[in-house]
Amino acid sequence: MNAPAAQLAANAIAVEQLRFAYKRGPKVLDIPRWSVPRGGRLFLRGPSGSGKSTLLNLLAGMLVAPESRLEVLGQSLAALGGRRRDRFRARHIGVVFQQFNLIPYLSVLDNLRLAAHFSGSGGDVHSRAVQLMAQLRLREGILQRRADALSVGQQQRVAIARALINRPRLLLVDEPTSALDPDARNAFVQLLMDSYGAADNTLVFVSHDMALARHFPLLTDMRELNRAWKQEDVDVS
Amino acid sequence: MFLKLAWRSLMHRRGSVLLAVVSVAVSLFVLFGVEQIRSHAKDSFNRTVSGVDLIVGARTGQLNLLLYNVFRIGNPSNNISWQSYRDIADQPQVAWSIPISLGDSHKGYRVMGTSQDFFHHYRYGGNRPLALSRGRPFADIHDAVLGAEVARQLGYQPGDSLVLAHGLGSTSFQHHDKHPFTVTGILEPTGTPVDRALYISLEGMEAIHSDGGGQAELAPDSITAFMLGLDSPVTTFQLQRQINEYRGEPLLAILPGVALSQLWQMLGVLEKILLLISAMVVLASLLGLCIMLLTSMRERRREIALLRTVGAGPMQLFLLVQMEALLVVLSGAAIAFVALSAGLWFAEPLLGEGYGIYLGGPPLAGQTLALVAGILAATLVVATVPAFGAYRQSLDRGLQV
Numbered sequence: 001m002n003a004p005a006a007q008l009a010a011n012a013i014a015v016e017q018l019r020f021a022y023k024r025g026p027k028v029l030d031i032p033r034w035s036v037p038r039g040g041r042l043f044l045r046g047p048s049g050s051g052k053s054t055l056l057n058l059l060a061g062m063l064v065a066p067e068s069r070l071e072v073l074g075q076s077l078a079a080l081g082g083r084r085r086d087r088f089r090a091r092h093i094g095v096v097f098q099q100f101n102l103i104p105y106l107s108v109l110d111n112l113r114l115a116a117h118f119s120g121s122g123g124d125v126h127s128r129a130v131q132l133m134a135q136l137r138l139r140e141g142i143l144q145r146r147a148d149a150l151s152v153g154q155q156q157r158v159a160i161a162r163a164l165i166n167r168p169r170l171l172l173v174d175e176p177t178s179a180l181d182p183d184a185r186n187a188f189v190q191l192l193m194d195s196y197g198a199a200d201n202t203l204v205f206v207s208h209d210m211a212l213a214r215h216f217p218l219l220t221d222m223r224e225l226n227r228a229w230k231q232e233d234v235d236v237s
Numbered sequence: 238m239f240l241k242l243a244w245r246s247l248m249h250r251r252g253s254v255l256l257a258v259v260s261v262a263v264s265l266f267v268l269f270g271v272e273q274i275r276s277h278a279k280d281s282f283n284r285t286v287s288g289v290d291l292i293v294g295a296r297t298g299q300l301n302l303l304l305y306n307v308f309r310i311g312n313p314s315n316n317i318s319w320q321s322y323r324d325i326a327d328q329p330q331v332a333w334s335i336p337i338s339l340g341d342s343h344k345g346y347r348v349m350g351t352s353q354d355f356f357h358h359y360r361y362g363g364n365r366p367l368a369l370s371r372g373r374p375f376a377d378i379h380d381a382v383l384g385a386e387v388a389r390q391l392g393y394q395p396g397d398s399l400v401l402a403h404g405l406g407s408t409s410f411q412h413h414d415k416h417p418f419t420v421t422g423i424l425e426p427t428g429t430p431v432d433r434a435l436y437i438s439l440e441g442m443e444a445i446h447s448d449g450g451g452q453a454e455l456a457p458d459s460i461t462a463f464m465l466g467l468d469s470p471v472t473t474f475q476l477q478r479q480i481n482e483y484r485g486e487p488l489l490a491i492l493p494g495v496a497l498s499q500l501w502q503m504l505g506v507l508e509k510i511l512l513l514i515s516a517m518v519v520l521a522s523l524l525g526l527c528i529m530l531l532t533s534m535r536e537r538r539r540e541i542a543l544l545r546t547v548g549a550g551p552m553q554l555f556l557l558v559q560m561e562a563l564l565v566v567l568s569g570a571a572i573a574f575v576a577l578s579a580g581l582w583f584a585e586p587l588l589g590e591g592y593g594i595y596l597g598g599p600p601l602a603g604q605t606l607a608l609v610a611g612i613l614a615a616t617l618v619v620a621t622v623p624a625f626g627a628y629r630q631s632l633d634r635g636l637q638v
Contacts, residue, residue, distance in 0.1 A: 103544075105246065105248065
């Protein structure tokens with residue numbers, strides 16, 4: 001997956017000399033060169049403390065590594081101001097977490113509306129929401145229910161809908177299946193693949209459950225990618 | 238969407254939010270209430286009497302004389318003799334005089350014995366004369382004219398009959414049953430203590446306190462006080478000195494305007510202290526709101542991280558917290574306003590009765606609106622602390638919490 005600098009623009013994620021340390025902390029991330037092609041389906045594995053979360057934060061533009069080269073969908077995140085970076089994330093990057101993907105006191109539809117609101121994209125959120133519910137095999141009536149009234153499995157599927165409402169080009173998924181039983185995990189990943197199937201969509205799936213790796217053509221291990229892990233070998237997450 | 242988010246977020250924490258709203262409402266109720274009294278009490282005081290140059294009574298304090306003659310509060314110290322009244326009223330400078338005889342009541346409303354001159358010469362609120370809305374002034378011994386409030390509250394019509402009671406309490410055991418009075422007229426409302434009294438002739442007053450006897454004996458021996466109007470205001474101080482040095486008995490003459498402003502000065506300090514205290518109470522409740530929001534920031538870590546994930550900027554989170562604070566304060570203000578309107582509706586008659594203060598007018602006058610604007614500004618300042626907390630939190634933490 002390592003690519004020469006000239007090819008970086010063709011990649012969904014392109015990284016060169018990415019180094020990051022939290023305030024007054026040791027270096028937690030040191031990636032000399034890494035890229036994920038557009039349309040790639042990547043399984044990213046690594047133990048706790050290997051820098052997975054930090055990398056996701058950097059990819060989503062929540063954290064900034066000033067002196068590194070980090071391009072997402074051809075855009076250098078460090079070059080954007082704070083507000084524009086937030087807008088870029090809202091429009092182009094979907095994120096699904098292990099848990100707490102939804103504002104508990106809002107209805108499912110309002111959660112989707114909120115995500116659409118911050119992206120600044122107008123359009124018919126409702127019909128898009130109905131379409132997503134169908135794709136994710138959820139009943140349409142669930143749109144009106146409060147997020148905290150849903151089962152864990154339903155919540156995770158709605159989380160996909162929330163991440164996909166703005167049709168992102170990059171989807172970051174962080175341990176989304178750890179609260180599910182093994183059967184549901186495979187079904188969940190399959191559903192994710194199906195609903196995010198367009199050829200140009202790039203998916204980064206973080207998990208330590210190797211049983212799921214078979215769904216993904218690309219595999220990266222943080223321990224190989226992150227030099228800081230090799231040097232320090234400390235728990236920093 | 239943003240407003241909806243703020244509102245739903247508040248509703249989600251409705252227990253603590255409700256307490257914050259109540260605390261803000263109580264403090265604003267106090268502040269608005271003080272402001273209402275402040276702005277209207279002064280008007281009400283100053284409009285009570287006008288066009289009267291001197292008030293004369295037995296020697297007592299200046300304010301006491303003013304209070305019982307104009308505001309019908311407190312008790313007269315001593316009566317003055319009819320002879321003294323006639324002596325002074327016949328002075329050449331005097332244009333007119335109104336004798337006042339107090340001491341009886343009817344169902345809690347004071348009765349004032351006076352002469353026809355009261356209707357002709359008494360002025361209130363910028364030189365406006367009294368007028369009868371119905372009927373005519375008293376002519377006979379047992380005729381009575383009612384203030385507008387008395388007639389309204391007790392439901393009297395001209396022609397009705399009523400019995401006066403000795404003393405000033407609302408319940409009296411000594412009724413002047415032998416001397417029923419007939420309502421002959423009802424005064425127009427004035428918004429002053431005039432509305433809250435009954436007016437009978439001095440002869441009527443004398444009749445109910447004597448054991449009967451003929452008309453000739455009904456000339457009063459003494460009265461409580463009297464008001465004077467002079468031909469020229471220049472002579473006011475001269476006559477005042479004359480009265481204060483009157484040899485027949487110790488008398489006191491006061492200028493109502495001077496006494497009113499003296500009274501207002503005393504109340505004015507109190508009023509400023511009250512305003513200060515209520516402003517402090519509001520500040521305390523705003524700080525309470527700030528604490529509530531600040532504490533909630535801890536439990537909303539995940540919520541904030543999630544909002545950041547879907548693209549909310551730190552500034553938007555700052556504004557979200559500010560909006561929540563504003564919503565709480567506006568809800569509190571709305572409740573306080575409704576409570577104040579209801580409170581005024583109940584308290585107004587009591588204040589009028591007890592203190593001669595009439596709080597007419599809408600509760601949201603211009604100055605109150607300025608006050609509300611000030612409070613909202615203070616809210617924004619105070620809410621900066623938790624809002625900045627949200628701002629910092631959103632920058633320091635990433636997607637994961």
